[in-house]
Amino acid sequence: MKLLKIKPYDNTFFRLGNNFEMRISTVIQSKNIAYPSTFFGAIFTAILANNDVFREKFLSKKANNDHFKILSIKQIYLYDEKQRTAYISAPKDLFIGNNISYGSFKRLEENEASILYSSYLEEPEGDELERTDNYYVNIKDFFPKYRYKILQKRDLKHENDIFIKNLKTGIALDKGTGTVRESCIYTIEQTEFKDSEENHWNFVVEYDINNDFVREYYDNIEIKNLDKGHLKLGGESKVCSYEIIDNKSIASFRLEQRDEILKPEEKVKVVLTSDSYFKECLEKSFNDEIKIQALVNDKPIYIGGFDLVKNKEKVMYKGYSAGTVILLQNTSNNDVNINEYLSKKITADFTNGFNQYIYVKGE
Template sequence: MELISIKPCNNTFFGDGNQFNFGSNNFIRSKNTPFPSVFFGAIFTAILSENDTFRGRFFKENKYDHEKILKINQVYLYNEYSKQLYIPAPKDLFLDSNDEIQFGKFEKVDKKLNSLSFERILKSPINSDFKKVTNKYINLKNIYDAYLKKQRLRIDLKDEHEIFVKNNKVGIGINKDTKMVEEGNLYKIEQTEFVDDYWSYIVEYEIDKDYTEKEYKGIEIKCLENGYLKLGGESKVCKFEKIKNRKIEEFNEHRKDILKTNILKIVFTSDTFFENNIEEVLKGDIKIIGVANDKPLYIGGYDMKKSEENKTGQVRRMYKGYSAGTIVLIEIVNLEKVKDKILNFRENNIGLSRSKGFGKCIIIEEK
């Protein structure tokens, strides 16, 4: 696995999947961190740029096997000054007006008295002042320590405003034929940038050497070292650099811990979608008994192969997804019987677009 630091040189725009419409009342928001597929496209393009021989063969053979070549794993936020890493905070945490942290609790509900899909619902702490965390990020070192052990006083949370700043830009639409401004084609777009130069994204990626040696014989694909790539909806220039980070290595080692209890939490650490219903993915001896999430995401993508075959331009399919931090509480009927399936879910993200970074998660015991 390789790590690269990506630092935008200017503000960026990361779409959230909502439809773009012109009009003075239409405000287009920008995500803090783009969908992981955006990093996939940027990194694969940079790999093509840095490997001339491979680039020529890739376009000549026209196999569209980029998802078999490259895999995106976890995306982190990194502060170069404090040397700390952050990921979206789990959605069973609550904060009061004084920023005191408490854990929510999944409690059983009477199915006869409500129409909820699952048998447990996340309840807030007794104090009504507490609200579920929104747009917060948790220190990576806290996940397998303070968070797992429910030691709330040791949890380090960052609000989005401590990491990102938003700017607004007004734009106009141009008629493609006349090259003139069209009446009513006004829009306002939000842009994202880090609050200072200490912040950057760190992205894990892998090149499947076994596959490339088989399919692209005689060609060595070099990993990225340093340079520039383009990222986001406006193709903004970002500086990238190969790095190493011991804290990330330790975090990934914890992911391999053996699970011993039959009530587990799947905590998604990246945005997630399923080609089928999540209940179709987790079925049989695995039962979903509760979910903690926000409003759904809408995730689409560009399919180069279908676009080329149909000659109709971009081909997109929209999926209803879950934001990073979503928790799925599961009950295992027979842990030994399904342990391999659980570990496979953690490593390979059953039912997901595996290579593009969606559905990364940790699986921990519900204490």
């Protein structure tokens, strides 16, 4: 896996998956971090731009889905280049006030109503606590701090410390008359990094090229890895610089997620670290030997898009935002390899950055 640092030169526009209708009151919101598929498309386009022979052969194939076999991306980080620190969305069982507090999972009584799960997250006691929905957490020493509940306030950053939101007004023109169409004024929310002398923010994307596949199916061509250059990203194709970097914190973060065994009756807490969706509903994806005990999430997100090859809208999925926490329990009589099981259930169908996760044993 290589680490690609991406820095937009200008405001970015990463649209949500909701429907858009042009009205005077319409405000089109922008995500802080684009859906992983946006980064996937930008990186693959940069690969095509930097590999002429491969590009010619790839584009000559009609209805070609080989890009999902050639390129894979995994975790997307927010990266402070000045401090050399990387951040992911904070887990949604954390609460912040004067210090960091953890919600606790409580089992519902038999006479209590529950739609799906046997447990729920109880908020910690304390005044003026807010859930960390809009926070990002430093990945340095994250696993021991999160597992043993010793995260500190300094380990988190609010989105307002990283991003600035700007508004841009647009209009729609009548193609026949060339004049402004009535009631077709809209406002686009754009996002930019909040850089300073102390902080210099970027995206960092883990990516890998499967040259074994390319050599086998593209006449022994070798794709040249990206090094340093420019690509276009987001809804308005904003120009960004990119370059390969190394970072010890990210390398350590990946190594810390070792294979572990979940014994019968033991629990594991899974944190979705990217926007995620399941082609079947979440409940059908689990609830065999391991059952969902609780789900801690925000309002649903909607993940779709437009297929340029087929010239039609993609299937829209209801998804889960990064930071969603799933509490699982081994209800079988067998030991289960956690990472092997979760990889099969969560990431097996995805090479485009969706459905990334981390886990810690216990609650």
